[in-house]
Ligand SMILES: NC(=O)C1=CN([C@@H]2O[C@H](COP(=O)(O)OP(=O)(O)OC[C@H]3O[C@@H](n4cnc5c(N)ncnc54)[C@H](OP(=O)(O)O)[C@@H]3O)[C@@H](O)[C@H]2O)C=CC1
Ligand SMILES: O=C(CO)[C@H](O)[C@H](O)COP(=O)(O)O
C-alpha cells in the first residue's frame with residue numbers, strides 16, 4: 001500500500017513523498033486526525049539545529065504529538081475506528097533498569113525516523129493507547145507533551161527527599177503550565193510557585209500558589225525543589241537562579257532542551273549538595289498513568305483546554321506551512337493541525 005508522507009526537506013520547505021507501506025499481521029495502521037506542534041518540530045522547521053544534524057536527519061516527517069483512528073488491526077487489539085494516542089518512542093529492546101525512552105537503541109518519530117505527518121502511521125499495537133471516551137480531541141492531541149511532565153514528576157518522586165513544601169517551576173510556557181498543573185494535582189499538599197518573564201502568561205496559572213517575574217524574585221524566596229521548563233539560551237540563567245533559591249539537598253529536574261551547553265554554578269551545586277537530573281520523552285507506562293489521571297481528575301483536562309491555541313485545518317503542504325508559521329507567532333498555547341478528518 002502506498003503511504004503519503006509529508007517530509008521537511010530543508011528548513012521551511014515541506015515536500016510530499018510516497019512510500020511503500022508493507023501490510024503484515026503484526027502491525028496496526030492508524031489514520032492520524034489531530035497533530036500538535038512541539039518546540040522540537042520548530043527547531044527543525046526553522047533550521048535552528050546544527051547544519052550537520054539537519055543534513056543527517058532531513059528529509060523527515062515532523063510531529064510526535066498526535067492522535068488518530070485505527071483503520072486496520074490484524075492483531076485484534078483494537079476495534080476499527082477506535083481513537084488512540086500515538087506513542088512516538090519506538091524501542092527495539094527491553095531492559096530491566098533503563099526505561100524505553102532512555103535506551104540508546106530506541107528510535108523516536110520526528111527525530112530519528114519519520115514523524116506523524118503522514119496519511120497512515122503503522123506500528124505494533126503497544127505503540128497506541130486507547131483514549132478515554134469523550135475526551136476533548138484537541139487536548140488529547142498533546143498528550144505526548146503532558147506525558148513528558150508526568151514522567152518527569154514520577155522520576156522526581158523517586159529522586160527527591162520528602163520535604164516538598166514548596167516546589168518552583170521555571171518557565172511560563174506550555175511545558176511550565178503542564179508541569180505545574182500536574183504537580184498541583186499529584187502533590188496537593190505542596191505549594192507550587194511559577195517563575196516566568198511575561199505577566200500576561202503568568203496570569204494564566206490560576207491554580208498556582210504564587211507566580212513571580214524572574215526579574216523581581218523576593219530576596220527571601222526559598223524553595224525545596226524545582227523544575228526547569230525553559231530550554232534554549234535562557235536555560236542557564238533559569239538553572240542558576242534555581243541554584244540560588246533552592247534549599248540545600250534540594251532536587252532540580254531539568255526538562256528544557258538547549259542546543260548549546262548551559263554553564264551552571266557547579267560550586268553551589270556542590271556546597272548545597274544538590275541533585276540535578278534530566279528527563280526526556282516518555283514511555284507507554286507514562287501514557288497509561290496519565291490517561292488514568294485524566295479519568296480520575298477530569299478537571300485536569302479542563303485546565304489543559306486553557307492552552308489550546310490555533311486549530312488549523314490542514315490538507316496540503318501549504319496548510320502545513322501556514323500552521324507552522326502561525327505557531328511561531330503565537331504568544332502561548334499549543335497549535336493543533338486538524339488532519340485527515
Ligand atoms: N524534555 C523533554 O522531553 C521535552 C522538552 N521540551 C523542551 O522544553 C522547553 C520548553 O518548552 P515549551 O514550554 O513548549 O516552550 P515555551 O517557549 O512555550 O516555554 C518556555 C517559556 O520560558 C520562558 N522563559 C524565558 N526565559 C526564562 C527565564 N529565565 N526564566 C523563566 N522562564 C523563562 C519563555 O518566555 P519567552 O517566550 O518570553 O522567552 C517561555 O514562556 C523547550 O526547550 C522544549 O524543547 C519540550 C517537550 C518535551
Ligand atoms: O520534544 C521532545 C519530546 O517531546 C524532545 O525535546 C525531543 O524528542 C528532542 O528531540 P530532538 O533531539 O530531535 O530535538
Ligand SMILES: [Zn+2]
Nearest residue numbers: 038039040064
Ligand atoms: Zn516534543
